[in-house]
Amino acid sequence: MAYERKNIEAMQGYTSGEQPQDAKALKLNTNENPYPPSPAVADALARFDVSTLRRYPPPHADEFRRAAAAMHGMRAANILATNGGDELLRLCVTTFIEPGSALGVANPSYSLYPVLAAIHDCPVRAADLESDWSLPGSFAAQMNAGGAKLTCLVNPHAPSGHLTDVQALHAIATDLDGVLLIDEAYVDFVDPAIGYDSLELVRSHDNVILLRSLSKGYSLAGLRFGYAVASESLIEPMLTKTRDSYNLDTIAQRLACAALESRGYAQDTWRRVREERTRLRRALEDLDLPCPASQSNFLLAARSEDSSPAARDIYEALTTRNILVRHFDHPRLANRLRITVGTPQENTTLLEALAKIV
């Protein structure tokens, strides 16, 4: 007998990128930072007193909240620490979407969003992106017409790397009836010369939540640590009601603080990734794999319609060489590959393999 709810029985779970335990694989498929975490994180781990694990962790991760608030020029009341960005996404669905109301998204986008809607048994309102991956001018109007109580936008966009500017986000936040979550999982890789500063959105809109993650920018995907920046009125119900009471373990809290404190180290990895992003994009174009400009740590390489081999075949040929990139079964992505920017040596290995395949 099946005891699960009908919507759970009917839905498909989230499919993550492959996570081979084979350390020899060249892993350019799930957008990890190619550099290790800061030495300060290793120091914090070495100094950690295991006997403290006997007791419950600080329930609200207040030390981290204060550190993140100071970094962003906000107050701790504007910060919520979560078990990866994924927990924040789930909490927003749980907290802000009434049954029967919709989750709003752009299409294509992060494939977890519709999975969270399916778990919550709520419909998805999706607005197609323009051909250059920018948002349609009617985006907010489409979301409102669809009854979206929560709209999730990943910016820089995944899987294209396209960046929507703050002015456009201002307009969307103003027009939306519901909450706007801006998923900035990749924001650390935006070129600082652009001057992208989304924090002003939080200061000027009570319906904007920024999602930040330590997974990519701070090389801590294995630690599961993300956070929200938002008005206190949005943070409060998640902090005091819908969140699991002790959502973050003591070690993770300590290491996340160490990562923020040594932010200069992380910033240097961002600069190196940006440099390689530029080189890799040019080299992919030379291999008939042109990519739109990306402000993220990945590139979306496209094959033209009549090129052979097609993207899917290239993906498989790379996999047989133990090089993992990401291919999505989606109409607009079928002849494309999402490739994480690796170290210079990793990117060279990839390019040499591609030169033999295409």
Added chain:
Amino acid sequence: MAYERKNIEAMQGYTSGEQPQDAKALKLNTNENPYPPSPAVADALARFDVSTLRRYPPPHADEFRRAAAAMHGMRAANILATNGGDELLRLCVTTFIEPGSALGVANPSYSLYPVLAAIHDCPVRAADLESDWSLPGSFAAQMNAGGAKLTCLVNPHAPSGHLTDVQALHAIATDLDGVLLIDEAYVDFVDPAIGYDSLELVRSHDNVILLRSLSKGYSLAGLRFGYAVASESLIEPMLTKTRDSYNLDTIAQRLACAALESRGYAQDTWRRVREERTRLRRALEDLDLPCPASQSNFLLAARSEDSSPAARDIYEALTTRNILVRHFDHPRLANRLRITVGTPQENTTLLEALAKIV
């Protein structure tokens, strides 16, 4: 403007026991194990390679699942690893309770259960315990009449420490229309001479979920690690659909495995807690604070109606001495105190303070 759902706006969040950061407090209020984690856990932490945090963790915690399965004589498909037992409780509510259906509980019980129901916007069906804290004979019938799709029973019971035997649980699992979650957060402290073995319930019922936690038995409340043992048909939707994709970080997975591997160390702490439980119960009775027999690592001490000071006053007098115990605002618990069993020295300190107060 309030953006949260109406039920979220209306509800009260969970109130956990106080978690003072003052290391000098004698903390007998949230049922932590008084002994530190196993030296094998410290070794695993010391050996942990921080550079692996760059990558995502094993998504299903399969190494832990195999270790737990081997320990219980089950298969890995019968195990789900979760971010504390709390995550498992939430997943069960999300996965098994259709909107409008009820969550079933005993009253009084773990105060988190009705909070999870409020988040899910589902009613609670509560059956009052008998005066000796045992379940009423009509328990399953009451749950079925109330339309409970999921019933949560903490066993040994909190806050009394009363143990329901496996035979009675068999009968309830047989009679229930929905899923029975047996919350065994404290089961490690059951006297082995009793021969309580709930695993046979999982083998004989496809609607039974056992919740286990490393928080108390393995002195790892700060690590946030729990797990489910259940039929594959109950595990599968939580494992592949409703769970956050990477719910457990790499360090926690490694340390949890080390804790299970060195289970003999933990078993020794259980024996010491049982010995102190016996001594503390006798001493409390001598202080006009009699407790029902407890198979857990806490005692529920009662004041008689006409005794002075009352339980609430004793709680406050202890707090001023920096000794924390737990007092609940609940009709049947108002003149009682839940006291965690500490080390011999801690219990002696408590008893000396109580002797001055009562």
